[in-house]
Amino acid sequence: MIIRGRWRATDYTVSLKESSLAVAIGEQPIIVCDHTGRLYSLYTDSRHHRRSLSGQVLQKWQGSAGRERQWLDQAAADVLIDFAADQLQQLLAALSALDWTWLTPPDQSASLTEIVKVIERGAQFDHVRARSDAARFAEVYSPIGILPPDQYLALVLQATDGCSFNTCAFCDLYHQAFRIKMPDEFRQHLKRVREYLGESILLRQRSIFLGAANALAIPMPRLLPIFEIVAQEFPLSVRKRGKGEGQIGVYAFLDAFTGTRKSIDDYRALAELGLKRVYIGLESGHDPLLEFVRKPGHAHDAIDTVQSIKAAGVNVGVIVMIGLGGDRFAEGHVVDTNQVLSEMQLGTGDLLYFSDLVEEPTTLYPTLAAQHSIRALNVIERNDQRAAIRKGLRLQGVKVSNYDVREFVY
Numbered sequence: 001m002i003i004r005g006r007w008r009a010t011d012y013t014v015s016l017k018e019s020s021l022a023v024a025i026g027e028q029p030i031i032v033c034d035h036t037g038r039l040y041s042l043y044t045d046s047r048h049h050r051r052s053l054s055g056q057v058l059q060k061w062q063g064s065a066g067r068e069r070q071w072l073d074q075a076a077a078d079v080l081i082d083f084a085a086d087q088l089q090q091l092l093a094a095l096s097a098l099d100w101t102w103l104t105p106p107d108q109s110a111s112l113t114e115i116v117k118v119i120e121r122g123a124q125f126d127h128v129r130a131r132s133d134a135a136r137f138a139e140v141y142s143p144i145g146i147l148p149p150d151q152y153l154a155l156v157l158q159a160t161d162g163c164s165f166n167t168c169a170f171c172d173l174y175h176q177a178f179r180i181k182m183p184d185e186f187r188q189h190l191k192r193v194r195e196y197l198g199e200s201i202l203l204r205q206r207s208i209f210l211g212a213a214n215a216l217a218i219p220m221p222r223l224l225p226i227f228e229i230v231a232q233e234f235p236l237s238v239r240k241r242g243k244g245e246g247q248i249g250v251y252a253f254l255d256a257f258t259g260t261r262k263s264i265d266d267y268r269a270l271a272e273l274g275l276k277r278v279y280i281g282l283e284s285g286h287d288p289l290l291e292f293v294r295k296p297g298h299a300h301d302a303i304d305t306v307q308s309i310k311a312a313g314v315n316v317g318v319i320v321m322i323g324l325g326g327d328r329f330a331e332g333h334v335v336d337t338n339q340v341l342s343e344m345q346l347g348t349g350d351l352l353y354f355s356d357l358v359e360e361p362t363t364l365y366p367t368l369a370a371q372h373s374i375r376a377l378n379v380i381e382r383n384d385q386r387a388a389i390r391k392g393l394r395l396q397g398v399k400v401s402n403y404d405v406r407e408f409v410y
Contacts, residue, residue: 001015001016001102001104001115002014002015002016002102002103002104003100003101003102003103003112003115004100004101004103005094005099005100005101006099007094007097008094010025010026011024011025011026012024012025012091012094013103014091014115014119016114016115016118018202019034019035019202019203020032020033020034020035020040020202020203021033021034021035021115021118021119021122023087023088023091023119023122025087025091028043028044028045028046029042029043029044029083029084029087030042030043030044031084031087031088031122033084033088033118033121033122033125034199034200034202034203035118035121035199035200035202035203036121036197036198036199036200037118037120037121037122037123037124037125038051038053038125038130038133038200039051039081039084039085039122039125039130040203042080042083042084044083046061046062047059047060047061048060048061049072049080050409051077051081051130051409052409052410053133053134053137053141053410054134054137054138054141054143054144054410055077055130055131055133055134055137056071056072056077056409057071057072057076057077057080057081058070058071058072058407058409059071059072060407069406069407077127077130078127078130078131079127081125081126081127081130082126082127084122084125085122085123085124085125085126088119088122088123089123091119091123092116092119092120092123095116095119100112136196137196139192140189140192140193140196141156141158141193142158142161142176142212143175144156144211144212144410145173145174145212145213146173146405146408147209147408147410148251148279148317148319148351148353148403149353149401149403149407150317150351151207151209151251152408152409152410153203153204153206153207154204154206154207154208154209154251155193155197155201155204155205155206155207155208155209155234156204156209156211156410157186157189157190157193157208157209157210157211157230157234158181158189158211158212159180159181159186159210159211159212159215159218159226160178160179160180160181160211160212160213160214160215160217160218161176161177161178161179161181161212162174162175162176162177162178162179162212162213163178163212163213163214164178164213164214164217164255164258165178165214165255165257165296166178166213167294167295167296168283168293168294168295169292169293169294169363169364169365169368170293170321170324170357170359170360170363170364170365171363172360172362172363173213174212174213178214180218180222181226183225183226183229186226186229187229187233190229190230190233190234191233194233205234205248206248207248207249207250207251207276208230208234208248208249208250208251208274209250209251209252210226210230210250210251210252211252213253214253214254214255214258215252215253215254216252216253216254216258216259216262216270216278217254217255217258220262220266220269223270224269224270224273227250227270227273227274227275228273230250230273230274231273231274249274249275249276249277250270250273250274250275250276251275251276251277251278251279252275252278252279253278253279253280253281254278254279254280254305255280255281255296255297256280256281256282256297256301256302256304256305256306257296257297257298257301259278259280259301259302259304259305259308259309260297260301260304260305260308262308263308264308264311264312265312266312267308267309267311267312267314268312268313270312270314271312271313271314275314276314276315277314277315277316277317277349277351278309278314278315278316278317279316279317279318279319279351280302280305280306280316280317280318280319281295281319281321282299282302282318282319282320282337282340282341283295283319283320283321283324284299284320284321284324284325284329284333284336284337285299285302285333285336285337285338285339285340285341286299286325286329286332286333286335286336286337287299287336288329288332289324289325289329289332289333292325292329292368292372293324293325293365293368294364299336299340302318302340302344303340303343303344306318306344306346307344307345310345310347310350315349315350315351316344316346316350316351317350317351317352317353318341318344318346318350318351318352318353319353319355319403320337320341320352320353320354320355320389321355321356321357322354322355322356322357322377322382322385322386322389323356323357323376323377323381323382323385324357325374326369326374326375326376326377327374327375327376327377327381328372328373328374328375329374330377330381330385333385333389334385334388334389337389338388338389338390338391338392338393341389341393342392342393342394346395346398347396347397347398348396348397348398349397350397350398350399351398351399351400351401352395352398352399352400352401353400353401353402353403354386354389354400354401354402354403355402355403355404355405356382356402356404357376358405358406359376
């Protein structure tokens, strides 16, 4: 439902969707919040801002060197959040004076009253409310390290904490010891997630992502009850407003080495309980490079795991890291990764992500690279590496895209 009004020479366009409300004041600012009023995004001064549930705000803009980004400090985030709330407060004051035009007709489930209700909630979401909300999030969730790009709006349910091996030299996302929640604890976590999100869950119930880093590494006798609890608490068949029945499913990460411990029948059993896609960080098909960055397992483990998953009727998402190993491993990385991807026989419904290496100073990777005199690949060399890995692959029905970990906000 979209309405438009004009007040004091300013055009207002308000769009209410099933999961969010967007308000455009002239060409900008553009404010988006969910149905509870939590700020989701703000476009102002030609810069995009995304607020995470944890309270952080990522600012992005197009600079002279291309796309640039930075995380705002707390004071700057507070100012931005108060600005959005103030704009919605002004809109509330102008509502009665505006002569609204319906650009799309209201339906039985949406009305001007409902629009006003969400605007009122957004107008109350100032920095004080936002900080309190972030504190509540920290009580419900452990830090969410990363998600695949197609799952950025998934409903994350944390069956585990930490990563099951946490040895990769390039990763600094998981700082907790790996732990599997007991069934009662996991069910309680789901209850708290539902209570915390409230109507915000509409924005994040496109799919369910089972966290954290490697949740499918859980042994089957403990994993099956977790899937059963998810199905009980969040039925996979959900009715979407005005759209009838829609199917959502369960998605999760899995490392290739641990993945070989599950059989086709295991994956088939998980599929029957809603598993739709498994994401595997291949990183490289070059075993010497995997050993160098201390990633467990070998390339053939990834091939075996992917083939078992696909044989069970479940799709995969494979992640390849561009620039990993720099100039020293570049040739082997390209040749062997291309070969491994070919043997996986990816097809319709599968995803292939190319993720550029981001050298975090808090990880071991920069030290290893320096010790072995490894030169990082420049932008042109990375683009060439990406193209070389793709060359010769038959990827009919496979969606291929880039995966910038610096863009992740939950």
